Amino acid sequence: MSEVKLSAAKRTEFGKGAARRLRRAHQVPAVIYGHGTDPVHVSLPGHATMLALKQSNQLLTLEVEGTPTLALPKAIQRDPIRGTIEHVDLLIVRRGEKVTVDVALHVTGLSVPGTLVTSELNALSIEVDATRIPGQIEVDVTGAEAGTAIHAGQIELPEGAVLINDPESIAVHITAATADLEVEPEADAAEEGESAEPAAVEA
Numbered sequence: 238m239s240e241v242k243l244s245a246a247k248r249t250e251f252g253k254g255a256a257r258r259l260r261r262a263h264q265v266p267a268v269i270y271g272h273g274t275d276p277v278h279v280s281l282p283g284h285a286t287m288l289a290l291k292q293s294n295q296l297l298t299l300e301v302e303g304t305p306t307l308a309l310p311k312a313i314q315r316d317p318i319r320g321t322i323e324h325v326d327l328l329i330v331r332r333g334e335k336v337t338v339d340v341a342l343h344v345t346g347l348s349v350p351g352t353l354v355t356s357e358l359n360a361l362s363i364e365v366d367a368t369r370i371p372g373q374i375e376v377d378v379t380g381a382e383a384g385t386a387i388h389a390g391q392i393e394l395p396e397g398a399v400l401i402n403d404p405e406s407i408a409v410h411i412t413a414a415t416a417d418l419e420v421e422p423e424a425d426a427a428e429e430g431e432s433a434e435p436a437a438v439e440a
Contacts (some may be wrong), residue, residue, distance in 0.1 A: 241289040245269075245279040247298045256324070264323050269299065271329035277301065283337075285321055290363075294338045294370045297302035299328065309367065310338065337364050337401060342373055343393075346379030348411050354378055358408040361389060371395045376409050383413040391414055393409040 248255070248266065256266045263283040272274040273341075277437040279301060290310055291296050299306045312326040332338055348354050361374055376392055390404025 240296045240298050241291060242298045242300065243281055243285055245281055245301045245306075248278040248280055250418055258322075260323070265325060267325040267327055269301070269306060269327045269329060271308075272331070274329065281325065283322070283348045283421050286325070286440065290322065290325070291342060292372060294372075296330075296368060296370065299327070307332065307367070309338075309370075319350055323381065334365050334367045336367045336370070337362060338370055340407060343373045343375050344378055344409060345375050346377045346381075348378045348381040348385075349383075352381070352383045352411050353414045355380075355410045356405065356408070357410055358389065358402070361392065361394075361408070363394060363398045364401060365395065367396040369395065369397065371398075378409060379389065379409060381411045385413075386409040 245267070248259075250258075259280050260283070264280040265283050265286045266285075267279050268276050269279060279299070281299075290313060294309060297308050297310070299308055307330050308327040309330055310325055311328040314323040314325070315321065316323055319341065323374060327407050339362050342356060342358055343359050344356060352409050363374075365371075372391060374394065376387060378387070381387075384405045387409040388404060389400060389402040389406045389408045392400075392408060396398060
């Protein structure tokens with residue numbers, strides 16, 4: 238995944254009022270921390286930050302007063318109604334450093350006709366170089382038959398990545414598609430307005 242560069246300005250005002258003023262100015266309050274350093278409170282450009290963080294685990298190069306800092310989004314707070322970014326926690330990383338991240342699983346290909354593909358895991362947890370985090374991990378189900386179970390340990394990972402999940406956990410399951418149940422004859426008769434009980438015979 239390629240890096241995205243963002244300019245970051247240090248903040249000197251804190252609290253809810255200061256955060257609201259930043260958001261009105263189309264800025265996003267954020268904090269940068271990690272590697273034993275003191276947290277640095279910054280503001281980020283709102284639109285550019287929103288675009289950058291559409292991708293999970295996006296590696297960022299933050300320019301803070303002319304000094305570049307490599308970081309990963311650790312926590313993103315969003316407005317529950319509008320979906321806009323309210324605050325971002327950013328974790329400092331180093332080139333060559335291993336990090337543990339959850340990467341989305343994406344199913345590709347078509348299983349045999351008459352089968353249903355169910356994703357049991359939406360993501361895999363892997364340990365990988367901070368500068369080589371994949372955008373997604375693909376699982377190919379081409380030609381898979383009913384009864385096939387693809388385990389986490391069977392999925393091909395990017396070079397250098399190590400699986401954190403239990404390798405025996407099922408990631409994708411292929412089952413036979415269930416046909417619609419046949420309508421019982423009594424149900425047919427009822428739908429046509431006919432009684433399922435025999436008609437009474439007058440004496």
